[in-house]
């Protein structure tokens with residue numbers, strides 16, 4: 001919700017009313033029952049709450065649109081400071097040169113937020129569940145994170161800043177998200193046939209779809225066809241890697257999670273980026289283990305999410321390391337005795353120094369940390385086999401082990 005609201009609705013709403021937005025979108029969710037598909041305005045409490053929330057959302061968003069339109073640059077429709085979807089829609093023009101009304105814009109951004117909410121969160125959870133249950137794939141993704149973070153262009157100023165290009169390079173993580181999508185596609189594609197047409201099965205049997213009929217593409221069934229996907233029930237992200245590319249085996253309709261054709265999902269690229277940013281952040285900062293059993297699928301909801309709670313345990317070794325060493329640095333600065341040895345947990349190994357600086361950079365400007373290190377004149381030594389991380393030898397001579 002937070003990343004989507006920043007990208008789609010803009011920084012005003014992301015920063016000023018994030019809790020309120022979550023609550024209002026939650027009310028929209030609660031108004032989505034199976035009966036809503038048949039009788040969307042049935043006067044039941046869930047629908048009343050939904051409609052009230054929609055109205056409130058409309059008011060909040062149109063207020064932002066009004067402020068932007070009235071601001072000097074917003075009035076010209078070219079406010080480059082607002083790099084979000086809301087501003088794109090404000091700036092857009094119909095073919096006859098007319099701008100969209102505030103109500104149209106508000107309706108579109110609410111629809112976009114809603115289209116991506118459960119789909120992306122469901123796939124994020126499935127991606128995590130599969131990754132945490134497959135140590136080999138998890139190790140490959142973590143190694144990819146380490147490699148890409150080490151060469152991320154933003155690292156000197158703010159080591160942890162992810163940029164768009166780096167996210168696009170996360171091939172292993174991308175394949176894992178795609179494989180989670182294949183196994184747990186959240187949406188079915190529904191189309192109306194305008195004129196009759198014939199389809200043929202691979203055995204050569206022909207079926208005619210009469211014009212006017214609704215056609216539901218059972219994406220999940222397609223994704224488990226063994227002549228397209230080898231061992232279709234197995235989580236195997238490598239099936240999308242060069243050389244195998246099973247998502248192309250049956251032509252351009254082999255992989256259908258985002259549907260296809262003119263009305264394919266408009267948010268495909270955004271979803272991948274969002275889910276990858278989320279897992280990149282979690283995997284770079286936490287050691288996570290799944291402690292609940294592999295979840296079953298909840299088929300009774302509109303979007304099949306994991307049934308029940310998925311429980312994980314997590315710890316933040318970098319933070320611990322940072323706190324221990326940062327505290328010692330501060331003591332040193334004040335001229336107090338510092339510990340003879342600092343021994344963070346065994347997780348601190350080969351890339352410890354890089355990771356340490358990265359973690360420290362989050363607590364304060366890197367310049368300050370560099371200054372601290374220079375003042376101290378310390379040498380950090382990573383002792384990988386023992387998992388110890390010590391500092392030694394400084395010009396004051398009091399701390400040499």
Ligand code: HEM
Nearest residue numbers: 112115116119120187189190257258259263265266267271
């Ligand atoms: C993992 C996440 C997502 C999945 C699996 C997904 C899947 C789909 C599918 C299958 C359709 C086509 C439905 C049909 O053919 O009847 C669709 C349509 C659409 N999606 Fe998504 N979606 C996701 C995320 C998003 C996001 C984040 C956005 C917006 C930011 C979005 C915006 C849309 C829109 C606007 C359409 C309608 C396109 C049209 O009718 O022309 N989706 N999505």
